[in-house]
Amino acid sequence: MVETEAYIKPEPNKQNYQKLLDTIIEENAGCRPRLLLHSCCAPCSSAVLDYLSKYFQITLFYYNPNISTEAEFQHRVSELQRLIREMHLVEKGVSILVPPYDHKEFLEIARGHEKDPERGERCHRCYRERLERTAEEMDRAKAAGESYDYFCTTLTISPMKSAEILNEIGSEIASQHALRFLPSDFKKRGGYQKSIELSRQYQLYRQDFCGCEFSKAASERERRAREQSKEKVMRAAFLDKETDGN
Numbered sequence: 330m331v332e333t334e335a336y337i338k339p340e341p342n343k344q345n346y347q348k349l350l351d352t353i354i355e356e357n358a359g360c361r362p363r364l365l366l367h368s369c370c371a372p373c374s375s376a377v378l379d380y381l382s383k384y385f386q387i388t389l390f391y392y393n394p395n396i397s398t399e400a401e402f403q404h405r406v407s408e409l410q411r412l413i414r415e416m417h418l419v420e421k422g423v424s425i426l427v428p429p430y431d432h433k434e435f436l437e438i439a440r441g442h443e444k445d446p447e448r449g450e451r452c453h454r455c456y457r458e459r460l461e462r463t464a465e466e467m468d469r470a471k472a473a474g475e476s477y478d479y480f481c482t483t484l485t486i487s488p489m490k491s492a493e494i495l496n497e498i499g500s501e502i503a504s505q506h507a508l509r510f511l512p513s514d515f516k517k518r519g520g521y522q523k524s525i526e527l528s529r530q531y532q533l534y535r536q537d538f539c540g541c542e543f544s545k546a547a548s549e550r551e552r553r554a555r556e557q558s559k560e561k562v563m564r565a566a567f568l569d570k571e572t573d574g575n
């Protein structure tokens with residue numbers, strides 16, 4: 330995912346989610362709890378899998394109805410499957426579940442918030458929808474006698490996403506379902522940088538928009554604005570040169 334640290338806004342009095350995760354890992358030393366890990370894309374999952382697969386038996390849950398088209402959704406799924414193979418994660422017990430793509434589910438929760446900026450209310454609803462569905466999968470597994478110990482999301486690795494809000498939503502859903510949410514802030518300790526390195530190493534497709542059509546349109550507007558301002562600078566430089574020559 331192509332995003333920059335420049336977008337991070339300070340969040341006052343926020344919890345140290347990395348420390349909370351360290352404590353849980355320490356408490357589980359000697360065993361490998363089962364983790365249902367919601368995954369948003371291969372680049373974000375790369376560093377998270379590299380880190381967590383040492384401590385947890387992971388099932389990736391690729392539930393992302395927010396993705397703008399089915400072709401984009403399938404492309405992201407196949408990149409994630411390739412990453413699992415090429416990082417030899419099957420040998421470490423990593424598997425993947427991919428519920429069917431249904432973009433209508435996302436459009437319903439985004440209705441009325443199409444013009445919200447990224448990180449706004451539409452995004453909070455989008456996080457909630459994906460985490461809620463992950464918790465429901467935990468419930469389904471429990472009823473089938475194959476329960477997980479924790480659930481979590483790779484989304485906290487992105488500098489564009491608030492770990493505070495994601496952890497608050499995850500904890501709230503966990504208490505409603507009587508489940509355990511694994512706190513995280515995967516961008517900490519160089520996690521985001523590691524995801525960039527692994528994405529280069531495995532030549533992963535790194536999309537230039539978050540996922541939905543609204544983020545795609547915003548990304549295209551920004552690209553056009555950058556091109557126009559570059560053209561303006563070049564035209565001004567050309568006219569300067571012309572004037573100097575007269």
Ligand code: SF4
Pocket residue numbers: 395396447448451452453455456539540541543544
């Ligand atoms: S910008 Fe990303 S997080 Fe926000 S609504 Fe769109 S897909 Fe979801």
